Ligand SMILES: O=C(O)CCC(=O)C(=O)O
């Protein structure tokens with residue numbers, strides 16, 4: 001009997017545990033959502049970067065503790081696990097008579113300047129039906145535009161942006177998207193009755209995915225920020241009685257653009273916030289082809305001068321050539337990728353790509369891989385290096401080779417001898433650093449189609465014949481000027497990525513990027 005009773009009790013315990021675990025699982029699932037739903041509509045060029053995101057929450061927030069100023073020789077306690085900040089300064093006012101409000105306001109002057117800052121702010125409007133509206137029953141606040149103030153507060157320097165990037169824009173396939181925070185307003189909600197009723201922020205760019213609110217250390221009561229998403233609600237209560245106290249802090253919250261949010265009534269004091277628009281960027285590691293015009297000047301890279309001089313020399317491959325340049329880095333891709341991500345080229349490989357693009361030369365990426373085979377003539381074992389455009393042409397969904405020798409492969413041979421490539425049109429530049437890598441890393445359980453592998457790549461650069469070069473040297477100059485000055489990166493990318501038919505690339509790849517040289521396929525334009 002006793003045993004039975006115990007057994008009953010333990011199974012009840014088990015049932016309870018299972019129920020709790022179920023609840024936890026449901027709650028985690030409910031918090032998890034495809035970030036693509038929060039992202040702007042993908043453009044054709046970057047849609048592959050948006051798939052498979054998952055995000056843990058619709059909002060996140062935290063605290064930056066204020067450090068007390070040191071008293072005399074007093075050592076400051078090292079709080080290695082806590083983010084700290086000593087003060088936030090806001091400079092405002094006319095150029096000739098600008099003032100600085102230092103927060104927390106710990107002196108008489110600072111308190112006076114804080115009052116002047118608040119008085120300087122103008123009533124804040126909100127958008128209704130496409131118009132700016134002033135209606136204090138809906139929004140009672142004052143604001144300064146970014147043209148009217150500057151601040152020492154930097155959400156990058158204190159790590160907030162890193163946290164936001166990781167929480168709200170997790171990486172896919174090793175591609176971490178970057179976050180650009182654009183300072184938008186300084187807002188003051190004063191008690192009694194400062195507020196901003198439920199609204200959704202107006203996105204200010206296609207890539208805006210969220211907003212960041214930073215609450216400065218100024219005494220106030222009330223004014224909770226409530227962020228809602230699908231019947232869930234997060235409340236950020238930043239009221240603080242005494243910003244001089246030990247626990248004075250800067251508080252922050254970030255949330256997705258589609259989240260409805262409101263600022264509840266401030267009952268006393270002043271709730272002062274900095275707001276930022278958060279935009280997704282391609283992030284470090286994915287800038288090639290998307291570099292804003294002028295930010296990187298490829299004509300300053302040593303390779304530019306060398307290659308330009310070579311192109312101006314008539315005897316340099318006078319009949320035209322393809323230069324095959326093995327990359328110095330290996331690149332990740334899945335076994336089913338349709339193409340390699342040009343934008344992820346890095347270091348020297350990125351430099352080569354940018355230089356040849358600026359010089360108007362077509363540039364194609366090909367995956368290299370080695371296969372053990374037999375020399376047909378001597379029957380000897382040998383390692384053959386093949387090249388292929390699309391990973392899916394050579395790997396099956398488990399990451400294993402499925403190539404066919406008669407397929408879309410170009411044989412480069414183990415010595416990288418130029419004669420082995422179709423019609424002797426290719427010259428290898430530099431050395432293949434090591435055997436092609438094929439590291440398969442199963443990323444999501446046994447779903448082999450998303451396995452990753454790293455491959456060395458060859459940058460295939462098209463050198464036009466000297467006749468073509470002569471004809472177009474003025475165009476090269478123009479192209480270089482455009483790239484250095486005002487050409488839209490998208491335009492440049494579109495041109496480099498466009499497909500064309502080029503006899504020089506027959507057997508090497510059917511979709512060689514378009515170059516700026518006129519003697520190309522029908523799509524050439526300049
Ligand atoms: O100050 C806040 O907490 C949020 C303000 C806000 O929602 C806005 O400025 O759009």
Ligand SMILES: [Fe+2]
Pocket residue numbers: 199200201261
């Ligand atoms: Fe808002």
